[in-house]
Amino acid sequence: MKVEGVQHIDAPRAKVYQLLVDPVGLSRFIPGCEQLERTGDNTFAATLKAGVGSIKGTFKSTVKLEDLRPNEHFRMVVDGKGAPGFVKGSGDLDLSDEDVGTSVKYSGDIQVGGTIASVGQRMIQATAKMMAVQFFTSLERDAKPSGDTSSAPPPNFFRRALSWISGWLREFFRKR
Amino acid sequence: MIPAQFDYQVPQSLEEAIRLLAQDPDSIKVLAGGHSLIPAMKLRLAQPQLLVDIGRIKSLSYIKEEGDQILIGATTTHYELESSELLKSICPLLPACAKSIGDVQVRNKGTIGGSLAHSDPAGDWPAAALALNAEMVIVGPGLERVVKAADFFVDLLTTDLKPGEILREIRIKKPTGRFCHAYQKVPHPASGFAVVGVAVNLVLNGAGDCEAATIGITGVGTKAYRANGVETALTGRALDAATIEVAAEHACDGVDANSDLYASSEYRCQLARVHTRRAIEAAVATR
Amino acid sequence: MADKYVGRRVKRTEDPRLIKGLAHYVDDIKLPDTLHVAFVRSIYAHARINNVDVSEALNVPGVVAVYTGKDVADKVGPVPCASALPDLKVPDHRVLAKDKVYFVGHPIAAVVATDRYAARDAVDLVMVDYDDLPAVVDVEQAAAGSTVIHESFGDNIAYKMSSGEGDIEAALSSADKVIKQRILHRRLAPIAMEPRGVLARYYPGEEELTVWSSTQIPHLLRTQLALMIGIPENKLRVITPEVGGGFGSKLNVYPEEALLGWISMQLGKPVKWIETRRENIQATIHGRGQVGDIEIACKNDGTLLGLRYNVIADLGAYHQLLTPAIPTLTGLMLSGAYKIPAIQINITACFTNKMATDAYRGAGRPEATYVVERALDLVAAELGVDPAEVRRKNFPAANEFPFHTATGLDYDSGDYEAALNKAQQIVDYKTLREEQKRLRAEGRLIGVGVSTYVEICALGPSQAMPAGGWESATVRIEPTGKVTILTGASPHGQGQETSFAQIAADELGVDLNDVTVIHGDTGVVQYGIGTFGSRATAVGGTAVLVAIQKLKAKASKIAAHILQTDATRLSFEGGKYSLEKAAASAAGASEPVVPVGEAPAAALPEPETNGRTSLTIQEIALAAHLAKELPPDTEPGLSATYFFEPKNFTFPFGTHIVVVEVDRETGDIKFLRYVAVDDCGKVINPMLVDGQLHGGICQSIGQAMYEEVVYDEQGQLVSGTLMDYALPRASHVPNFELDRTETPSPVNPLGIKGVGEAGTIGATPAIVGAIVDALSPFGVKHLDMPIKPETIWKAINTSH
Known part of the structure; x- marks a missing residue:
């Protein structure tokens, strides 16, 4: 399953890049990440409690960052296994300057297996999209100079994510 | 299993x-x-x-009128809503929506509150709740708050309910004036969930023109939504075939439509447009 | 005695217990101290297993044992494949995977616990260390073979086979028209309402193993399990209690059946496993799964000259019992209901990283009928003639039977035009076509589909069958006069407890309620073959009939002896042997017969023959058991056994006509008419025949419009529950207008042809034909099943 898109982050490129390749940052952006430990150069072991609504599962995962070109590009490879099945994904993230802030272009491929693949068909794509949104919303929150830096997402975190997107969509359609 | x-x-x-x-x-x-x-x-x-x-909890299951409102207890079953003579006469969108859910066994057991709180992207009730501007009465430890449907559905399977809170009641302002309702649905052949579901609530003026339109659409996006584009294109207009057709074209404006084995996002949007038009036509035909 | 039972709509005697929930399926059988089994199954389509760690699972309270592939590799023999094709590659199919897994759902370990919950909990704690490998999902890529599934074979091709008669090259080169079309037969899940289930109980003292299994073939299963587990066949008893549907999916020998038997022997306790629906979709055989290319050659006047079908068959990772044989059945039926002088099928059967395909209702024949009927529709479209007329033109006439086909078969009997005429008359075909034209001019998309199918049933002569094609019956009249029938056929929903009783009640002149049909217990019933291939009544029912005739031959001798006459002077009617008129008066004058010997047990009345001129069959049965006045050299008792070996298959046929309307905006399909005229030879119980057609047509509607087992590119089965895999529901199917013609089969004395699969064979091409016809204004010539609304919407919007 392909997941791709372009995300605008209201922060300078160097800062965005630094947050993205930093384990502390990553642990805050990856949805449901409960623990992230460095196990080698750019390799991390993570425990992800991922899911939506009442549907949740715990995944023991490895996260690898590859092909690092500072402030420009890296590749993230995630391999998670848990009782509901497995999730494997890799994605390329490309950063570029915009008039204000940074544009992050992402393009990835996600494979899921086990229960989630065989029963979750109608929601998998929507879930993946939602997690991408969560990832970038957290990133933006941290990247902003005035960003809220507490580790727990604010209570109305989802609503903020959404209003951000709808704002972006409104902009998008206004430009047309 | x-x-x-x-x-x-x-x-x-x-x-x-x-x-x-x-x-x-x-x-x-x-x-x-x-x-x-x-x-x-x-x-x-x-x-x-x-x-x-x-x-x-018996006291959580009821359908009643209070002042200018309809109050529905959260554990009221789909079947109770489907068969309520009161609702058929004062708010037919609710029984129409209830009737389209699952099968008899599901309707006998499933509840409106459970469905709304679960916020399945293909659930039927969110569309009706949006079209009727329903309010959700939420209770938590030591507090009660009221959230509008438009704010209640947050994302895929995600509502404004916080951990520890329970949806207690659904409140709907009694439709008044020359209103007309319809619910149109394409059920998934396997699950019975809405591939697309369109809930239409129109208020007409004396001349039969559209005074207000609220339309909720489910099944298309990660959550049910109000079809603002359609509503705007109807409001203040005579509801002739051309107006309805043009308005319905806006059913998926700004929505990133779901795609699954049964329907691609492109086809889903087509279904949403067609069934929005048909639902509006069906609603108008009841007047 | 009232009217005969045969031919009447007798209500099923099975139904009260089924409707009241009083029937016993495997899961309803409760034995004390039963342990429960749950399986660890592969979540990868193709992977190497480095290690299976069961230590944590063993710590779960209630868990008794966990068995892995290593534990059983040299204990339980391979899962059998009964197809013996030349040069067939047969992978070593073990009951649990050891070094590699080959499909999602492949069993890896069996957890045994004191209850189902503990077993299931422990499944999550068995740690399987996999290295996943590229999955071979697309069957054409499997044939090309960049990744090889079973490494020792060198490629993924299980076998290649060509067959057919006539000069196909000449037919293709000399034809006025050659029409080509690629068609897909997608994988289907049989989805019996009752999933599989096994209960096994071993008595270590008696060294006896009893296996209750939801199967269609108790005796064949017993033989195979005995070989797999290594227990003497006569120490193994297989019982099939109530079976909630099979559709071919339980015509098999599964790893779980052998493993449960073996585990019970290890632990000395009963063990039970009931398949979940997810397991059912993943690890019970699938049906269909072919990618084919049709070439059909014809003259400009519509005369067919030749048909070639190049097909790649998706066998899945392993052979189940009949996996490789299914595509060959497609080859057998490629002549359809037509005279086609040259036919060729070229099969390339391939391994893929999926569950095995095997017999699903129709088993290779629906594919054949679909190929031929689609081809005929393409010819009709190409030549601009009515599809019914192209068919009519190529039918063999009723007097041309037995009719030899270029696929090597001899069709027994038929009158194909009569069925077509009747169906056209019911639907008022001429008016219908005019109406279609008129509505089309108004912009409405009406389509008419016609299928004139023929199928092969009553499987079959033993020469053509892997494990014998006969069927057995024992008929016994008990001392109290009740009739017991033991049939080797193992009905599981078809209603033979009723229809066999109808045959027996008529033949013996007894009340239907006095006949009990027993089946599905190898400890009670003589060896039999089972229920599949529309054979149970045509072959098994015939065995019942002939056994009764044998029994009556003996009964008439006993009657003659007691009535002191000659058997030739007795007539049998209304359940009685009576002296013919002249003989009766003579007997009345003679000395009464005085029974000799001691008085019988009090409960059994002594036959009174004093001055009698007739004896009921029940009285004879009692006399036969009392054995006090039997003719010399006559065995006591009154029973007979017969094994019926058919000389040929039977070939039922019929015409289905479907009328649909397509919604041009949404692609929705609405059935306007469904007319089916089927000819299954003589009919025992019209209600059962109608029921078979209803069910079969429903499954055809499923195949045509809804069903598809979908594996994604990595081999994950993504249509994994009934939330995504769409079975048709009552609200999806139209009213069926059923009628019949009746052409008796000369193959068996009942004249029966069989009807179990007619619906799934005859219906799909008519439905697809109707949809394609509705879309013909857009230039649509063919659409692949399942034709979903989106398929139609796209066809309408891309073909202008």
Whole structure:
């Protein structure tokens, strides 16, 4: 399953890049990440409690960052296994300057297996999209100079994510 | 299809339910009709430690008029809504929507509150709740708050309900004047869930023109939404075929439509446009 | 005695217990101290197993044992494949995977616990260390073979086979028209309402193993399990209690059946496993799964000259019992109901990283009928003639039977035009076509589909069958006069407890309620073959009939002896042997017969023959058991056994006509008419025949419009529950207008042809034909099943 898109982050490129390749940052952006430990150069072991609504599962995962070109590009490879099945994904993230802030272009491929693949068909794509949104919303929150830096997402975190997107969509359609 | 171990408690009152839930809001789930939660548990995609069964609290199941409002208890079943003579006469969108849900067995057991709180992207009730500008009455430890439907549905399977809170009641302002309703749905052939579901609530003026339109669409996006583009294109217009057709073209404006084995996002949008038009036509035809 | 039972709509005697929930399926059988089994199954389509760690699972309270592939590799023999094709590659199919897994759902370990919950909990704690490998999902890529599934074979091709008669090259080169079309037969899940289930109980003292299994073939299963587990066949008893549907999916020998038997022997306790629906979709055989290319050659006047079908068959990762044989059945039926002088099928059967395909209702024949009927529709479209007329033109006439086909078969009997005429008359075909034209001019998309199918049933002569094609019956009249029938056929929903009783009640002149049909217990019933291939009544029912005739031959001798006459002077009617008129008066004058010997047990009345001129069959049965006045050299008792070996298959046929309307905006399909005229030879119970057609047509509607087992590119089965895999519901199917013609089969004395699969064979091409016809204004010539609304919407919007 392909997941791709372009995300605008209201922060300078160097800062965005630094947050993205930093384990502390990553642990805050990856949805449901409960623990992230460095196990080698750019390799991390993570425990992800991922899911939506009442549907949740715990995944023991490895996260690898590859092909690092500072402030420009890296590749993230995630391999998670848990009782509901497995999730494997890799994605390329490309950063570029915009008039204000940074544009992050992402393009990835996600494979899921086990229960989630065989029963979750109608929601998998929507879930993946939602997690991408969560990832970038957290990133933006941290990247902003005035960003809220507490580790727990604010209570109305989802609503903020959404209003951000709808704002972006409104902009998008206004430009047309 | 065997769930993981869990405990089960039947509170006698909503207050007791809230107290039970407060012990550990993350690992305790509220059970009403169980038609979303139990399947997820059987697949072990949900593994709550404790189920608090509010389905047996009798005082949570009712349909009544109070002032200019219709009050619906959260554990009122789909069948009770489908068969309510009161609703058929004062708010026909609700029975129409209820009738389209699942099959008889599901409607006998499933509840409106459970469906809304689960916020399945293909559930039927969110569309109707949006079209009727419903308000959700939410109770938590020591507080009660009211959230508009438009703010209640947050994302895929995600509502504004916080851990520890329970949806207690759905309030709807009694439709007045020359209103007309319709619910149109394309059921998924396997699940019966809405591939597309369109709930239409129109108010007409004396000349038969559209005074106000609220339209909720489910099944298309990650959550049900108000079709603002369609509403705007109808409001203040005579509801002739051309106006309806042009308006319905806006059914998917700004929505990133779902795609699954049954329907691509492109086709889903087509269905949404066609059935929005048909639902508006059906609503107008009832006047 | 009232009217005969045969030919009447007798209500099923099976139904009260089924409707009241009083029937016993495997899961309803409760034995004390039963342990429960749950399986760890692969979540990868193709992977190497580095290690299976069961230590944590063993710590779960209640868990008794966990068995892995290593534990059983040299204990339980391979899962059998009964197809013996030349040069067939047969992978070593063990009951649990050891070093590699080959499909999602492949069993890896069996957890045994004191209850189902503990077993299931422990499944999650068995740690399987996999290295996943590229999955071979697309069957054409499997044939090309960049990744090889079973490494020792070198490629993924299980076998290649060509067959057919006539000069196909000449037919293709000399034809006025050659029409080509690629068609897909997608994988289907049989989805019996009752999933599989096994209960096994071993008595270590008696060294006896009893296996209750939801199967269609108790005796064949017993033989195979005995070989797999290594227990003497006569120490193994297989019982099939109530079976909630099979559709071919339980015509098999599965790893779980052998493993449960073996585990019970290890632990000395009963063990039970009931398949979940997810397991059912993943690890019970699938049906269909072919990618084919049709070439059909014809003259400009519509005369067919030749048909070639090049097909790649998706066998899945392993052979189940009949997996490789299914595509060959497609080859057998490629002549359809037509005279086609040259036919060729070229099969390339391939391994893929999926569950095995095997017999699903129709088993290779629906594919054949679909190929031929689609080809005929393409010819009709190409030549601009009515599809019914192209068919009519190529039918063999009723007097041309037995009719030899270029696929090597001899069709027994038929009158194909009569069925077509009747169906056209019911639907008022001429008016219908005019109406279609008129509505089309108004912009409405009406389509008419016609299928004139022929199928092969009553499987079959033993020469053509892997494990014998006969069927057995024992008929016994008990001392109290009740009739017991033991049939080797193992009905599981078809209603033979009723229809066999109808045959027996008529033949013996007894009340239907006095006949009990026993089946599905190898400890009670003589060896039999089973229920599949529309054979149970045509072959098994015939065995019942002939056994009764044998029994009556003996009964008439006993009657003659007691009535002191000659058997030739007795007539049998209304359940009685009576002296013919002249003989009766003579007997009345003679000395009464005085029974000799001691008085019988009090409960059994002594036959009174004093001055009698007739004896009921029940009285004879009692006399036969009392054995006090039997003719010399006559065995006591009154029973007979017969094994019926058919000389040929039977070939039922019929015409289905479907009328649909397509919604041009949404692609929705609405059935306007469904007319089926089927000829299954003589009919025992019209209600059962109608029921078979209803069910079969429903499954055809499923195949045509809804069903598809979908594996994604990585081999994950993503249509894994009934939330995504769409079975048709009552609200999806139209009213069926059923009628019949009746052409008796000369193959068996009942004249029966069989009807179990007619619906799934005859219906799909008519439905697809109707949809394609509705879309013909858009230039649509063919659409692949399942034709979903989106398929139609796209066809309308891309073909202008």
